[in-house]
Amino acid sequence: MSARVAAVLELFTVLAEEGVDGVLRRTPPDVVWAPLTAEGREFVGEEVREHFRAQQAAAADQTQHVASVEEHGDAVLVVGSLQIRSREARVDLQPCWVYEFDGDRLRRATGYPSRRQALAALAGAEREGC
């Protein structure tokens, strides 16, 4: 298990145990967060906290589980499940989260609806990077 994968799995554990604040404490302040539930919006560092607080204010409780992890270059893909429970709805998703690193430093975290889309995005980024 690479350090990046370990770091990513650690973030999932921290998220489950300490919430988003714990994640933010353990990640650089300039990480760009693009949660799947944010529908395309991006947050830098602490900004993502408000997104999660808004979800909590809507009485939404969410849990996520890791199904598989794979590395693609500087990125770590996590295929898992996300369940959001509120009075209004129960939502089950199987997203794919992509954690992009700059060395060991987490640079960006993005949620995709599927692994396929995540890989497509990574491929696109690599093409842009070339």
Added chain:
Amino acid sequence: MDATADAAGSRSSQEEVLRVPHRDEARAQLEAVQALSPVGLAHLDGDRRVAGMNPAFADLLHRPPEVCVGRCLDELFPDAAPPLSRVVDRSATAGRAVTGVAVEMDRQDGTPRHLEVSCAPIVHGDGVADGYALTATDVTERRQADDARRRTMRHLAALAAVGELLDAELELEPTLESIVRVAVEQLADWCVIAMPGDDGTLRSVAVAHRDAGHAELVRRLEADYPPSPRAPRGAVAVLRSGRPELFEDVTDEMLEAAARDARHLRLLRALRMRSVVVVPLVARGRTFGVLTLVSTRAERRFGRADVRIAEELARRSASAIDAAQLYRAADEARARAEATVALERRTHEALQDALDRARVLAQVGVITERSLDLQGDALATVVQLLVPGVADAAEIELDVPGLGRRHAAAARALRGPSAAMASELAFALVRRGQRLGTLTCRWGSTAGVSAEEIALLEEIADRLAVAADAAMLYAERASAARTLQASLLPQTLPRVPGVVLAARYLPARSGGEVGGDFYDVFALGDGSWMLVIGDVCGKGVAAATVTAQARYTLRALAPGARRPADALQALNDVLVRQREDERFVTLAALRLHPTARDGTARVEVACAGHPAPLLLRADGSHVVVPARGRLLGVFPRVRLEPTDLVLGPDEVLVAFTDGVTESDPHRVLEAGTFASRLADAVPRGPGGVALAVELLARGRAPAGRLPDDVAVLAVALDA
């Protein structure tokens, strides 16, 4: 012109002493003038006896001149006032003429006669007066004319003054006081206005007397000896008859006859009534009082002319009094009207307040009854209803088990230097012995809160407590429902290799009951997976048991079934055999085979009375999966028309319950239309499509509140 005529005619004092240079010549001249003069002329000797007179003077005496010669003036004019001898005395004392002295006496018929008398000493050459020349002119007519003129002037002044009251004075008491004052100034020595009281007794309501001290005497007389209601004459009689009465001469005998006792007589005599006129006060045909004019002077004796003037005065006074009474009545009526209006306003305000309170209470009731969970909006609306109508600030704090802490507050901005809350009332929200929160109201002033407002707040607090208690129970029930509902759904969606899934379950409206919708995803053991979505008729525990039965029965039957349709047929057999409540089940079963080498996957689809799944393609096209069949659990045999389809890459297959298409109960969404509206979500995969389904369903639902549960299950290949 001779000196005598000059003295009598012009009353000039320039010729104060008659000087006669030659006695005989002067006498002859004097006698000639005397004979012709219309003025009474008399010659008094040194003893002041009449030495001679002309015919005009004799006419004043109604006696021939010869009878009068040698007699004293006072003997000839015994009732003259002042005595003529006094006029002569004044002339003698002054040593010059005294002119124009007014003397009053009675005629033989008793009528007054007014003379204008002048007297001058007759002085001879030695400067010694040895006689007096006397002139007397009967000025009775002129005097009467003057008196009449003056009386008329007074009358006119009185009438004018009273008339002015009509314009100037509208208050009753000042009007009465003005009338009696004017009457005393112009017409009489005292004046009384009397009006019957509530008991019908005639009472003085205004008194004026030329002598202020006597006014009190008159009042005392009226108070101590009120007129008898049966009196044949006087004020009471005038009030009764409406006709005036004139007491030209009030004699002592009359006073004695009227007096009820010695004190009464003393009072009557002390007032020195000489002449009295009593006239009715009549207005608009109604005699409502009397006006009495009294003269205390012998020279002011009322006659018929005075009665007429008194009547006119009374008529005008009556109009003024009537106007004042009307004004008072109007004023009282207005006051009553104002009081009535004020009372009505207070009543209206009280009613309005009550209505406002009732309205607030009703609105609070609606809010608390409708809000099953007392979310912040409901509480905020309640406090906003209380501010500022009931309180300057209101705050609700709830701490309800199952709901947690809730808080809402509202306050209006206070102005002024002491813009702070000064008083506070807190109401505990207690239900079934459990404190669930607090309603606190605050006011900027220390003014007391009305009992009605306290009652209102107590009622609101009670309703809030009931609502909080209901919310607590509802929360418990909803929690139980969610727990049960969760047990009917997979704890999590399984990871199907090469596939991505998404599901949404949306409880109807309140979410307080277990719905009949469910979905499930399970492996069939041959590498294929069964995706199931279903809907059990009804809600609640009974429906939940059918749901559980259907879900787990299908899980048991599906692996052994050749096709999904067979599994549904078997499930129908079980449900029909085991259940008698005729609860039916609709189901869509999708058997997803492993992804083929071409990157597609075969899907077998069977629908039993369930909405057809939709196949959404990346190019925006769609397929309404043509699988049909009858619902399960009712008929022994169901006819199903299953179908197969191929799920390609970037395509999303979505199944859902009828809560989606029937989210608007009045306008069922046709499947093709529905599918076309989901096209944009396809690039976002199953999760995006499931979200689009939810948004579409909520968008069509009345007020965004879903009338029925909604379940959505979407799948896409994710190789």
